[in-house]
Amino acid sequence: MAVDEGLKNELQKQGIFVTTLNEIYNWGRRSSIWPLQFGLACCAIEMIATACAKYDIARFGAELFRPSPRQADLMIVAGTVTKKMAPMVVRLYNQMPEPKYVISMGACAISGGPFRDGYNVLKGIDRYIPVDVHIPGCPPRPEALLDGLIKLQKKIDGQKIDQMDGYKEEKNCEYPVPQYGKKGLEPMHNPDTFTPRLDWPEKNTKGNLRMPNYKPQAAPAAPKPQPPPVQP
């Protein structure tokens, strides 16, 4: 039930402020995102810089890094997620109250980054928990993290209270915590939320193409050069 923008502005000039419950609720939520205070690798240093005076994440209301997941709204996965650490990250996510959001910061948290082919590195935290904003970079600059935060704020602004997943009673917000196995984590990803992309035209370190039948799209044929118009 949106109020007409023109009418709203007109009323505001007369000293009457009109809003909707949804709008003011989201305004409150997006202006006080409390991140969970934890970092996994070098990206955490950039996250700390973002929180300090020079970049000052407090301008966006997200300066209160909480030491407990029970008080946090946002999990910034800053750094390489090793297979040994992944169960703890998922468990911390499970312990956060709804509504909760995840920013995957840096190449490692997105995909494994430069350590992708290592025996000990998870190829992206989105294999186990849902990610709202991916910030590429190695590591991303503080400006990039702020940009990611603004994008998250826009997402929060667009949400409707009665349609949010976390508020639905039937929704199970517990994500299964992976177990340590003989070669790595079991399961290797959460099959309900993630499917590995097998058509990725990518060579691994052994030089094998992941998808042997992949053919890159042919480039469009160059237009034929037109002959210069003949003068009559």
Add this chain to the structure above:
Amino acid sequence: MNIEEIKTDLLKHVPGLELTVEGESFVVPKEKLLETARFLKENEKYRMDYLSCVTGVDYLAARQGQPGQAAVGGQSELASDYLESVNHLYSMEKKQGPIVLKVRVPRNNPRMPSLTPLYRGAEYQEREAYDLFGIVYEGHPDLRRILMWDEFEGHPMRKDYVEEDQDVR
């Protein structure tokens, strides 16, 4: 302290020692490692009281396409494939070092004596070499994995280790 001098001293004081000099390091047979290290630690001239580093190395000749290496501490069965444990000894008292002791063992039976009874600081580093390379240090008080979890199988830093493919549906 040059390498020839150390070699002469070692040969003089450690009976029955077969020593190979390799660059700035010594290749010691595993049976004599503890004795050699004890001599270097306790001798007045050396006083190597600090073990700074224990490193595992995997020499997988078949994969590198190298011919078998000839001189491997006088142990002919180690001609091609072996695991190596490199120990760097320093002296805090005399401010000297390092003296490098290398021990080579076959890949299919990688057992060698532990230096932990002599240098307590070797404990975690030997556990790491055990975890990642599978070198079994005999005489170690608590030899179990240190980086990987207990349920993990295999030794991931060995060159023939194949890591799992996480991209299977």
